[in-house]
Amino acid sequence: xxxxxxxxxxxxxxxxxxxxxxxxxxxxxxxxxxxxxxxxxxxxxxxxxxxxxxxxxxxxxxxxxxxxxxxxxxxxxxxxxxxxxxxxxxxxxxxxxxxxxxxxxxxxxxxxxxxxxxxxxxxxxxxxxxxxxxxxxxxxxxxxxxxxxxxxxxxxxxxxxxxxxxxxxxxxxxxxxxxxxxxxxxxxxxxxxxxxxxxxxxxxxxxxxxxxxxxxxxxxxxxxxxxxxxxxxxxxxxxxxxxxxxxxxxxxxxxxxxxxxxxxxxxxxxxxxxxxxxxxxxxxxxxxxxxxxxxxxxxxxxxxxxxxxxxxxxxxxxxxxxxxxxxxxxxxxxxxxxxxxxxxxxxxxxxxxxxxxxxxxxxxxxxxxxxxxxxxxxxxxxxxxxxxxxxxxxxxxxxxxxxxxxxxxxxxxxxxxxxxxxxxxxxxxxxxxxxxxxxxxxxxxxxxxxxxxxxxxxxxxxxxxxxxxxxxxxxxxxxxxxxxxxxxxxxxxxxxxxxxxxxxxxxxxxxxxxxxxxxxxxxxxxxxxxxxxxxxxxxxxxxxxxxxxxxxxxxxxxxxxxxxxxxxxxxxxxxxxxxxxxxxxxxxxxxxxxxxxxxxxxxxxxxxxxxxxxxxxxxxxxxxxxxxxxxxxxxxxxxxxxxxxxxxxxxxxxxxxxxxxxxxxxxxxxxxxxxxxxxxxxxxxxxxxxxxxxxxxxxxxxxxxxxxxxxxxxxxxxxxxxxxxxxxxxxxxxxxxxxxxxxxxxxxxxxxxxxxxxxxxxxxxxxxxxxxxxxxxxxxxxxxxxxxxxxxxxxxxxxxxxxxxxxxxxxxxxxxxxxxxxxxxxxxxxxxxxxxxxxxxxxxxxxxx
Numbered sequence: 083x084x085x086x087x088x089x090x091x092x093x094x095x096x097x098x099x100x101x102x103x104x105x106x107x108x109x110x111x112x113x114x115x116x117x118x119x120x121x122x123x124x125x126x127x128x129x130x131x132x133x134x135x136x137x138x139x140x141x142x143x144x145x146x147x148x149x150x151x152x153x154x155x156x157x158x159x160x161x162x163x164x165x166x167x168x169x170x171x172x173x174x175x176x177x178x179x180x181x182x183x184x185x186x187x188x189x190x191x192x193x194x195x196x197x198x199x200x201x202x203x204x205x206x207x208x209x210x211x212x213x214x215x216x217x218x219x220x221x222x223x224x225x226x227x228x229x230x231x232x233x234x235x236x237x238x239x240x241x242x243x244x245x246x247x248x249x250x251x252x253x254x255x256x257x258x259x260x261x262x263x264x265x266x267x268x269x270x271x272x273x274x275x276x277x278x279x280x281x282x283x284x285x286x287x288x289x290x291x292x293x294x295x296x297x298x299x300x301x302x303x304x305x306x307x308x309x310x311x312x313x314x315x316x317x318x319x320x321x322x323x324x325x326x327x328x329x330x331x332x333x334x335x336x337x338x339x340x341x342x343x344x345x346x347x348x349x350x351x352x353x354x355x356x357x358x359x360x361x362x363x364x365x366x367x368x369x370x371x372x373x374x375x376x377x378x379x380x381x382x383x384x385x386x387x388x389x390x391x392x393x394x395x396x397x398x399x400x401x402x403x404x405x406x407x408x409x410x411x412x413x414x415x416x417x418x419x420x421x422x423x424x425x426x427x428x429x430x431x432x433x434x435x436x437x438x439x440x441x442x443x444x445x446x447x448x449x450x451x452x453x454x455x456x457x458x459x460x461x462x463x464x465x466x467x468x469x470x471x472x473x474x475x476x477x478x479x480x481x482x483x484x485x486x487x488x489x490x491x492x493x494x495x496x497x498x499x500x501x502x503x504x505x506x507x508x509x510x511x512x513x514x515x516x517x518x519x520x521x522x523x524x525x526x527x528x529x530x531x532x533x534x535x536x537x538x539x540x541x542x543x544x545x546x547x548x549x550x551x552x553x554x555x556x557x558x559x560x561x562x563x564x565x566x567x568x569x570x571x572x573x574x575x576x577x578x579x580x581x582x583x584x585x586x587x588x589x590x591x592x593x594x595x596x597x598x599x600x601x602x603x604x605x606x607x608x609x610x611x612x613x614x615x616x617x618x619x620x621x622x623x624x625x626x627x628x629x630x631x632x633x634x635x636x637x638x639x640x641x642x643x644x645x646x647x648x649x650x651x652x653x654x655x656x657x658x659x660x661x662x663x664x665x666x667x668x669x670x671x672x673x674x675x676x677x678x679x680x681x682x683x684x685x686x687x688x689x690x691x692x693x694x695x696x697x698x699x700x701x702x703x704x705x706x707x708x709x710x711x712x713x714x715x716x717x718x719x720x721x722x723x724x725x726x727x728x729x730x731x732x733x734x735x736x737x738x739x740x741x742x743x744x745x746x747x748x749x750x751x752x753x754x755x756x757x758x759x760x761x762x763x764x765x766x767x768x769x770x771x772x773x774x775x776x777x778x779x780x781x782x783x784x785x786x787x788x789x790x791x792x793x794x795x796x797x798x799x800x801x802x803x804x805x806x807x808x809x810x811x812x813x814x815x816x817x818x819x820x821x822x823x824x825x826x827x828x829x830x831x832x833x834x835x836x837x838x839x840x841x842x843x844x845x846x847x848x849x850x851x852x853x854x855x856x857x858x859x860x861x862x863x864x865x866x867x868x869x870x871x872x873x874x875x876x877x878x879x880x881x882x883x884x885x886x887x888x889x890x891x892x893x894x895x896x897x898x899x900x901x902x903x904x905x906x907x908x909x910x911x912x913x914x915x916x917x918x919x920x921x922x923x924x925x926x927x928x929x930x931x
């Protein structure tokens with residue numbers, strides 16, 4: 083171009099000039115074909131202009147946002163955009179055609195001739211190459227175009243507020259088709275105009291004078307003086323992207339020489355992504371000790387606001403059973419219609435047997451029911467051995483027909499693995515959902531990582547205690563809503579507060595049944611502590627009645643700690659008396675027989691004769707009295723007996739099988755486990771030894787009951803050689819929890835020891851009848867007793883050695899010496915007696931199979 087290599091000329095105006103397209107139809111067709119040219123002459127990336135030609139850049143012809151999206155397909159974008167723009171209005175294509183916009187921008191008064199139009203889709207404009215008369219310069223044409231556009235602005239359809247503008251291209255445009263989107267920052271590199279010359283770095287004043295005419299400049303940043311990066315460069319930040327586009331397309335390749343410089347400098351321009359200062363993020367990352375606790379508090383607040391109402395909703399409907407299909411009207415209607423078809427005799431038999439039991443315990447049932455109608459702020463505790471029918475009594479009789487009942491079974495909670503499993507099981511018991519038990523493990527890792535790097539614990543994770551308390555608190559809120567659900571505005575006491583209303587109407591309160599309380603109480607004791615505190619809060623605030631079901635006789639310790647100033651309503655369930663036990667078994671047999679006979683009569687058509695029950699037809703039921711006396715009155719054992727009688731076994735055979743099965747169970751669980759001490763395998767936490775268990779079995783088989791203190795004084799308990807069973811009271815408590823024995827109390831103190839359940843009394847005798855088992859266990863017991871006496875001898879010998887070393891054998895020590903010698907002699911005689919017995923037992927083991 084004619085202006086290259088000169089000093090920067092003064093422009094007549096800051097806006098660019100307009101141009102005019104060829105008016106002839108043939109020329110317009112030629113332009114449409116040339117419109118597809120995107121990479122310059124010969125695809126070199128540059129536009130070559132002849133001596134009499136100049137180039138204008140026209141902007142705002144395409145929407146920049148749309149162009150950037152289409153650049154994902156750069157090989158088709160340039161051809162697709164004109165077609166895309168034409169589809170906006172098929173009736174008047176000229177309004178949306180970029181060629182027509184360029185044509186409208188050229189006034190007829192300018193004597194210019196358009197030779198080529200080259201689009202720049204991603205920059206929203208186009209290059210227009212034109213020729214002009216020799217007596218008019220390109221800068222004069224640009225000034226006239228700028229003036230005409232100011233007077234008559236042309237605004238495209240996609241930009242109603244800003245019209246198109248033009249700029250005279252002073253450099254050598256580079257038509258690259260790379261995926262480089264326009265930015266408001268330009269990187270201006272200073273390269274040599276000639277190979278033999280060294281370029282000068284332009285000052286900010288020179289850069290400002292060159293670039294300011296294209297728009298507002300926000301900042302100019304020069305390269306640091308100590309930078310070794312070549313070529314030298316500077317950053318020019320425009321306020322608007324459109325101004326940066328115009329400057330880049332007009333000045334790329336422009337050569338100028340700053341006043342006072344020896345060599346000319348060529349400008350090489352490119353878009354640069356501006357790195358915005360992230361002050362907020364920088365402050366956050368610089369102050370983790372402040373930000374992390376705030377973030378933890380925010381997450382906790384968000385969880386409470388969003389998830390707690392949802393969880394409370396699910397707990398409420400879990401208590402009310404409103405979301406269960408069995409409570410829907412459709413299910414109840416189907417059940418009424420099909421009750422005769424689906425009725426099962428087995429269920430009737432079970433109901434009949436339980437009814438006999440419940441009739442026997444009618445006083446207990448009425449007592450518990452009356453306590454639920456009174457405003458007494460205390461617990462109802464039902465204690466009894468496993469299989470005594472406590473849960474059936476509460477759920478089927480006391481709470482029959484009651485809607486708002488929550489059952490919390492502690493057994494699956496205590497048997498869950500890990501903290502996540504415990505939380506998940508507890509949440510399932512109360513209907514608490516959604517629960518993210520797995521997220522606590524991840525939060526713990528995050529806490530550990532943050533604490534190791536910053537020294538501050540973030541608090542994202544919660545320990546087991548905190549999560550249990552959270553679940554129980556949400557459940558308490560839901561229970562209060564359930565208890566108040568039946569309250570109406572027109573009630574007689576509508577003016578009462580919620581607490582006063584619940585206190586005045588104990589019958590409206592929900593009922594919480596905590597089953598298997600103190601199951602595996604030696605593990606996760608914190609769960610029972612929190613459940614006890616939660617139950618105490620429920621009864622004290624009149625939110626709900628709480629019923630505890632437990633087999634542990636030491637339930638008063640944790641409950642008294644949670645509710646120290648109250649007397650519990652205690653109900654103890656024992657074994658059935660022989661008369662009631664027989665009635666229970668017979669009622670189940672009769673109900674089963676009626677059901678079977680009824681089914682047979684229905685199949686045959688029925689002859690109207692009275693039904694014959696099983697107890698009336700079986701002569702062997704006369705043995706039932708004797709068998710029940712041997713079996714005892716434990717409910718589960720009676721149910722097993724009834725099932726065996728139903729399949730045709732005689733009472734004696736059935737009881738014999740039950741006793742033999744119990745003996746095998748005792749042998750496997752208590753006698754064949756080995757004397758493993760702490761740290762050796764799975765038995766490391768057992769607080770009793772095999773010898774102690776056999777001692778109790780042997781003595782209880784001979785005597786129905788043992789004195790508690792007498793057992794504590796026995797050598798097997800008082801001087802056990804098993805390291806994990808050195809505490810005799812702990813051993814007895816562990817054996818009682820394992821249900822081998824039952825400890826009966828008298829005035830609050832342990833007094834007598836009996837078999838864990840009645841059938842075990844007969845099972846103990848059965849084990850003593852087995853010569854091999856008896857000989858093996860007696861041999862183990864005598865071996866331990868011999869070890870105990872040997873220890874006594876060792877202690878006596880050690881003390882005698884010390885006394886013998888005293889000078890001159892003082893007379894004062896003679897009594898002690900005689901005492902020790904007597905003990906030594908007694909222990910020796912016991913060992914000799916034990917050895918004789920052990921010899922006989924070894925002979926039995928050698929001869930018996």
